[in-house]
Amino acid sequence: MKKWTPVLGTAFLVIAFADVNAQAPPKAPTMQQVLDASKPSDWRATDPDNTLYVDLPAGRVVIELAPAFAPLHAANIKTMVREHYFDGLAILRVQDNFVTQWGDPDTDQPDKARPLGKASKTLAAEFERAITKDLPFTRLPDGDVYASEVGFTNGMPAARDPKTGKTWLAHCYGMFGVGRDNGAETGSGAELYVVIGHAPRQLDRNIAVVGRVVRGMELLSALPRGTGALGFYEKPEQRLAIKSVRLAAEVPAAERTPLEILRTDTPTFMALVESRRNRSDDWYKVPAGRIDLCNVPIPVRAPREQSTR
Numbered sequence: 001m002k003k004w005t006p007v008l009g010t011a012f013l014v015i016a017f018a019d020v021n022a023q024a025p026p027k028a029p030t031m032q033q034v035l036d037a038s039k040p041s042d043w044r045a046t047d048p049d050n051t052l053y054v055d056l057p058a059g060r061v062v063i064e065l066a067p068a069f070a071p072l073h074a075a076n077i078k079t080m081v082r083e084h085y086f087d088g089l090a091i092l093r094v095q096d097n098f099v100t101q102w103g104d105p106d107t108d109q110p111d112k113a114r115p116l117g118k119a120s121k122t123l124a125a126e127f128e129r130a131i132t133k134d135l136p137f138t139r140l141p142d143g144d145v146y147a148s149e150v151g152f153t154n155g156m157p158a159a160r161d162p163k164t165g166k167t168w169l170a171h172c173y174g175m176f177g178v179g180r181d182n183g184a185e186t187g188s189g190a191e192l193y194v195v196i197g198h199a200p201r202q203l204d205r206n207i208a209v210v211g212r213v214v215r216g217m218e219l220l221s222a223l224p225r226g227t228g229a230l231g232f233y234e235k236p237e238q239r240l241a242i243k244s245v246r247l248a249a250e251v252p253a254a255e256r257t258p259l260e261i262l263r264t265d266t267p268t269f270m271a272l273v274e275s276r277r278n279r280s281d282d283w284y285k286v287p288a289g290r291i292d293l294c295n296v297p298i299p300v301r302a303p304r305e306q307s308t309r
Contacts, residue, residue, distance in 0.1 A: 053244075065210060066156050101179060104191075
């Protein structure tokens with residue numbers, strides 16, 4: 001009987017392992033698998049009336065405005081764009097791990113500064129707005145350091161405080177804001193910036209955030225860093241000229257950059273968030289189990305484009 005024991009034991013172990021493998025749960029889908037399974041209704045086209053094309057020598061930066069959060073600033077920027085205010089101005093500041101900023105290099109010299117035309121020089125602060133039922137909000141359950149609730153509204157990372165009834169856009173990578181002086185009402189939109197580094201969330205509710213770059217971030221984040229204080233370029237020849245800024249609606253259809261953005265109010269988006277919260281890619285050995293607001297990607301694609309950017 002003894003000489004049969006190892007054989008029986010081995011057979012038992014093989015059966016046991018086979019049973020474990022048979023009951024092993026399937027791997028959760030990766031982000032790419034979630035996107036591959038998405039439906040056309042999971043995507044939305046950018047609105048030409050609220051999309052800016054910032055054309056630089058190296059290419060085009062596409063920015064989606066968020067008038068629901070900063071309607072006065074969005075309207076003022078569009079007024080300046082229609083009057084070609086930004087054409088020929090320059091990128092003035094590139095501060096490492098912080099922002100890229102552009103505007104009029106002569107703004108502090110009244111005799112040389114470019115006139116704002118029909119645009120307002122000052123605007124009421126739009127650092128936050130009221131929470132309303134018509135404003136969608138897809139909440140993340142992971143918690144946040146800077147706000148009691150965070151999530152997404154119309155494709156933008158947002159935060160809110162139910163106690164005060166206020167909501168605001170968050171300073172994640174690629175967010176688009178309006179520079180200002182010390183006064184809360186001094187930001188007209190004549191000076192604009194894009195976050196190119198680690199999310200500076202301390203700026204939330206201290207400045208008007210009016211949109212997000214949806215394509216072309218590499219054209220802003222890879223620029224030479226300014227050597228002056230706060231990353232400003234010290235010499236005029238260091239500045240990068242802006243060829244033009246246009247509303248997509250005013251650009252001929254053949255010259256537009258058609259894009260679709262994954263909606264943030266669908267089960268597909270929540271599946272994408274889960275795929276990033278608990279990574280099932282073969283490389284990952286320990287899923288994080290949590291995700292930060294600014295680490296959730298919002299995929300953008302050209303129509304019928306297979307890869308996301």
